[in-house]
Amino acid sequence: MLPSGSKRTIQETLTTIRVIDFNNIKEHEIERPDIWTCLGSPEDFDSLPNEHKDQIKFLDKKASDFLYKYFENSKFHTGPMWEPFQKKNFKYVEKISVGEDEQIIKKWLYNRGIPFSKWVYVLPNYGNGPLIMTWKMIIKNCETLFFADDVVVFDESNQWCLSYWHEDEMFFGKINTTNPEIGYEEVEVMNKMEKKYPGYKHPLKENKK
Template sequence: MGIDFDNIFQHVIPMDDFGRKWRFTEEKYDILPDQHLDQLKPLDKEAANFLWDYISKTNLHNDIPFKKDFFRTIDNTRILDGNEKEIKKWLYHRGLPFDKPVFLSWDETDAMIVPWKLLIKYFDSFYYGGSDDLTIIDHSLNWALLFFHEDEIYFGTNNDFKTSETFADIDFIW
């Protein structure tokens, strides 16, 4: 039986088996409280590959940050030293329910399911600038978030959405 969004939760693995667990469990990086760590659902390599293929087959990133005309609205922000609170506020204003499970895909071998609220709270543990390109979606692909390795975040949506003016004066790569 193949992996799909109906059975992907059957492919959750223990945190100890997850290649990027150090981001959430080592003092040098970040130690999440057990109550939050328990809500992170790392996926096995087959499920990570399913998400990677799903994103690839939709051509979501054919144009960076998103395929032309895939979304009606694209908003962006930049991660700067000391603006963590602004980034959390920007993420919060995407309007997603706090308890919504979202799918994180780093690459074809590492993926995870987390509640939206924990992505907001610990975004800087999930994303490391300079090394990560992290795509976040739900199964509908009515919206997507790209943490681009140049410390830029892009949010595309087909929902009615008013873009942020906070970073309007900053030059973005795209």
């Protein structure tokens, strides 16, 4: 809890005590894993142009835990994957069938209005290997990213969320109607509990095993 009258945001507070946040998460980049990811096999990734690989970052476990905790507690999803924004937490929701032609999907993603250079967070289902990549790489690799597993994409603004359900439905919610700092507040509480009680396992972490 911030002291009464403090003008610092939750994000600024977390930065001060040097836990992971969106300001320093890129410091937790790791080498390309030697396993399959939502971008395919290691060989698939290695075959990408260097210009594209420079716009994709794999993350260590600490950063991965942060992203999953943050996403869960920010309440981006308020329903099942086939109706992720059920409680109208986003003012506008659009959807498209991923069974459409790839070029139609790419055009639809392009028309979401997110700058190519914007870094976004990609969370596959089951806690497997979240990544950071530019929106341009989301569009370039959409056929691989949105294929067999549920995937969500968002950024630190909390103002939009792209949600792919593995039954070939993709949803895009924009203009979040909830408090954008809820996620930070909840993550801060979890971090404090884990420091105070070394054996403490938050239910969200239990679910990601």
